[in-house]
Amino acid sequence: AQSVTQPDIHITVSEGASLELRCNYSYGATPYLFWYVQSPGQGLQLLLKYFSGDTLVQGIKGFEAEFKRSQSSFNLRKPSVHWSDAAEYFCAVGAMEYGNKLVFGAGTILRVKS
Amino acid sequence: EAQVTQNPRYLITVTGKKLTVTCSQNMNHEYMSWYRQDPGLGLRQIYYSMNVEVTDKGDVPEGYKVSRKEKRNFPLILESPSPNQTSLYFCASSRGLLEKQYFGPGTRLTVT
Numbered sequence: 001a002q003s004v005t006q007p008d009i010h011i012t013v014s015e016g017a018s019l020e021l022r023c024n025y026s027y028g029a030t031p032y033l034f035w036y037v038q039s040p041g042q043g044l045q046l047l048l049k050y051f052s053g054d055t056l057v058q059g060i061k062g063f064e065a066e067f068k069r070s071q072s073s074f075n076l077r078k079p080s081v082h083w084s085d086a087a088e089y090f091c092a093v094g095a096m097e098y099g100n101k102l103v104f105g106a107g108t109i110l111r112v113k114s
Numbered sequence: 115e116a117q118v119t120q121n122p123r124y125l126i127t128v129t130g131k132k133l134t135v136t137c138s139q140n141m142n143h144e145y146m147s148w149y150r151q152d153p154g155l156g157l158r159q160i161y162y163s164m165n166v167e168v169t170d171k172g173d174v175p176e177g178y179k180v181s182r183k184e185k186r187n188f189p190l191i192l193e194s195p196s197p198n199q200t201s202l203y204f205c206a207s208s209r210g211l212l213e214k215q216y217f218g219p220g221t222r223l224t225v226t
Contacts, residue, residue, distance in 0.1 A: 009154070032212050043118075043204060043217030044157075051212060090156055100164055100211045101172055102147070106156040 002027045004093050006105035013081050014113050021076040021108050023091030033074040034092040035065055038107075044090065050074065061085070086112045116141045118218035120205050126224045127195060135190045135221050137205030145208045146188040147172070147215070148180065150201040157204065163188055195225040 005024045013019050025031055032051050036044040048059025055067040065076045074091060091105040118139045127133055139146065147162040149172075159172030163182040177199055179191040188207075192199060202222050206215040 006156075036215075043219050044206075044215070045217075046214045049212075049214070092157075094211055096211070100145070100162060100170065101159055102162075102211065102215070103159070103173070104149075104157040106154055 004105040012111040019078045019081045023074045025093045029095040029097035032094045036090045038088045120218040137188045139207040143207035149204045
């Protein structure tokens with residue numbers, strides 16, 4: 001069955017430091033990949049998505065993600081974290097071959113220390 | 115303003131008392147979906163709808179019902195709620211599965 005793994009439950013980084021959040025998926029088909037962010041008490045907001053083409057995808061708020069098919073990964077990165085980036089981040093995967101479902105990872109909580 | 119609204123935002127109820135959580139979107143989206151969010155489990159899809167009168171089960175449909183009689187509305191029905199349905203629920207809509215999903219603000223449900 002298809003699955004999405006975010007290995008890190010919590011990550012703490014210093015403000016201004018770089019960030020990488022990991023996402024691994026298990027799909028037998030060509031996946032469509034998303035990163036969403038959830039600020040405390042809020043709904044989810046799309047940061048970026050990947051369908052095909054260039055494997056490095058740029059998103060909003062200075063985030064980017066790289067699709068690596070050989071590693072079944074879609075890691076999210078930001079070169080310099082701001083205190084306002086503290087939130088929970090979710091990786092999500094869909095594939096037309098598996099119907100019209102979207103499967104989310106368990107999330108990674110990012111803490112930013114000043 | 116493009117938005118997805120959910121009502122109520124908070125609900126405390128007792129086991130077995132039927133309830134409905136409403137969801138409405140004003141973007142003419144075809145795809146709508148319900149998720150529940152539980153600590154450590156992320157979001158799990160309950161049901162989704164590709165269009166009016168077209169609904170299908172997600173990963174955790176047991177104990178829930180949905181309907182899609184109008185394009186803008188996608189209510190979630192709990193016929194006989196149980197404590198294990200205590201959760202935070204989100205409705206979302208998009209132009210399609212592979213498009214950006216717009217999420218509602220969430221409904222926090224407690225079943226005692």
